Structure formats: structure tokens, C-alpha cells
Amino acid sequence: MNHFARRTAAGGAAVIAAAGLLLAAGCGDDDKDTAKDTIGTVTSVIGGPGATTTAEGGYGGMTTTPDNDDTTAPGAPTTTAAAAGESTTISTPNGDITVSGEVYKKYVAAGGASSPLGMPEEAQEAGPDDGEYQDFEGGTIYWSKDGGAHIVWGEIREAWEDEGGANGPLGYPTSDEKDIAGGKQSDFTGGTITWVNGETTVTKK
Numbered sequence: 021m022n023h024f025a026r027r028t029a030a031g032g033a034a035v036i037a038a039a040g041l042l043l044a045a046g047c048g049d050d051d052k053d054t055a056k057d058t059i060g061t062v063t064s065v066i067g068g069p070g071a072t073t074t075a076e077g078g079y080g081g082m083t084t085t086p087d088n089d090d091t092t093a094p095g096a097p098t099t100t101a102a103a104a105g106e107s108t109t110i111s112t113p114n115g116d117i118t119v120s121g122e123v124y125k126k127y128v129a130a131g132g133a134s135s136p137l138g139m140p141e142e143a144q145e146a147g148p149d150d151g152e153y154q155d156f157e158g159g160t161i162y163w164s165k166d167g168g169a170h171i172v173w174g175e176i177r178e179a180w181e182d183e184g185g186a187n188g189p190l191g192y193p194t195s196d197e198k199d200i201a202g203g204k205q206s207d208f209t210g211g212t213i214t215w216v217n218g219e220t221t222v223t224k225k
Contacts, residue, residue: 108132112139120144123154123161126169130161137161137171147186164192167209171196176206176213179220189224 107120110133117140119127133139138157147153151164159173164186170193172180186192191209198205203216211224 110139112141114141117141117143119154121152122163122169123152126161126163126171127154127156130171136173147192149192151186151192153186162186162193164209167192167194170194170206172206173197174204175215175220176204179213179222180206180208183222190222 107118107124108127109116109118119140121144123144127137130137136158141155141157144152144154147162147164149164151162153160153162159171159177161169161171163169172193174197176197180188180190180193183190189210190213193206193208195207200214200216203214205212205214211222214221214223
């Protein structure tokens with residue numbers, strides 16, 4: 021079984037984004053005020069409360085930008101403040117797909133499109149008991165009001181889905197996959213699933 025290491029998006033993406041905005045603003049004497057404004061915008065976006073440093077733009081990339089920023093390249097994903105929280109729209113081979121709310125926050129924390137989760141495969145969907153989920157290339161993020169947002173992937177995800185997923189007796193995940201002796205474990209409202217020495221075990225409460 022292939023379990024992925026977690027990683028967060030590198031801070032270097034913010035430097036790249038800042039450099040791109042400075043180039044767009046120009047370096048001539050007539051453009052000094054524009055350049056200063058651009059630097060202020062980059063600083064406020066990167067350093068503001070709740071701001072995130074994310075991966076480079078392009079297919080599968082994410083870029084944090086204010087709502088009125090016109091410097092984002094065509095086709096590059098953008099992150100904006102939305103009524104229900106932040107969101108990003110990612111250009112994929114299957115079209116533009118939006119990731120939003122608590123699922124978005126978890127996606128960014130995991131490293132976004134440059135993480136093992138990869139790009140979203142489809143739009144966010146409603147789950148049972150007012151929950152939400154979204155499928156990505158490398159796994160799925162599930163959110164519930166009681167358990168929060170968690171990633172389920174690999175053999176543990178397969179076993180959980182065989183048990184009915186969030187609609188089954190195990191219910192929603194209450195933890196991300198974690199290391200245990202000899203393997204991995206994910207906790208759910210109705211039990212646990214472990215993957216140890218190549219074998220998956222479902223334990224219900």
C-alpha cells in the first residue's frame with residue numbers, strides 16, 4: 021500500500037508571486053508608486069490574518085489573491101474570500117473546479133494541489149447530516165459539524181467505503197490517518213480502521 025507523506029506548501033511560492041507582481045507593476049521611475057502599491061498588496065495578502073502561502077499557479081496550482089486583483093494569469097487558480105469562508109478555483113484537465121469552506125482550509129493545510137491529494141476531481145458535494153466532501157486525485161476530504169475536516173485515502177479509504185463510508189456504521193472520520201506500530205490508523209465516529217503489515221482491519225464501536 022502506498023501511503024503518502026504530508027507536506028505543506030513552500031513559502032517560496034509567495035516569493036515567486038511577489039516577484040511576478042513586481043514585474044507586472046514595472047520598474048521605471050514613473051511606475052514607483054504602482055510598484056509600492058503592488059508591494060503593499062503582496063504584503064497584505066501574504067501576511068494578513070488567515071492568509072496562506074501556497075503552491076505556484078498553473079494546472080493544479082493555487083494562488084492567494086484579493087478579490088479585485090487583476091494580475092492573476094489567465095487559467096491560474098485564485099483564492100478569494102467567500103461568504104462561507106475562503107475558496108479557490110483550480111483549472112484542471114476536466115475544467116475549473118472550486119474548493120471552498122472547511123474543505124478548502126483542510127486542502128490548503130495539507131499542501132493544496134502540490135500535496136499528495138493533487139487536484140480536485142469533481143465539485144464539492146453534500147454528505148449525510150449536513151456534512152460535505154470532495155474527491156481529489158489522491159484521496160477525499162470529508163467534513164462534518166462534529167468531527168471537522170479530515171483526509172481519508174489509500175487502503176483505509178477503500179475499507180471505509182466498503183463499509184458504506186459516511187453513510188455506514190463507521191460514520192465520518194474524526195482524525196486524519198496517523199502512524200501506529202507497523203502501519204496507519206484512521207478514527208471514525210463509529211470505530212477505527214487500521215492498516216498494519218499490509219492488512220486492513222475494521223473495528224466498530
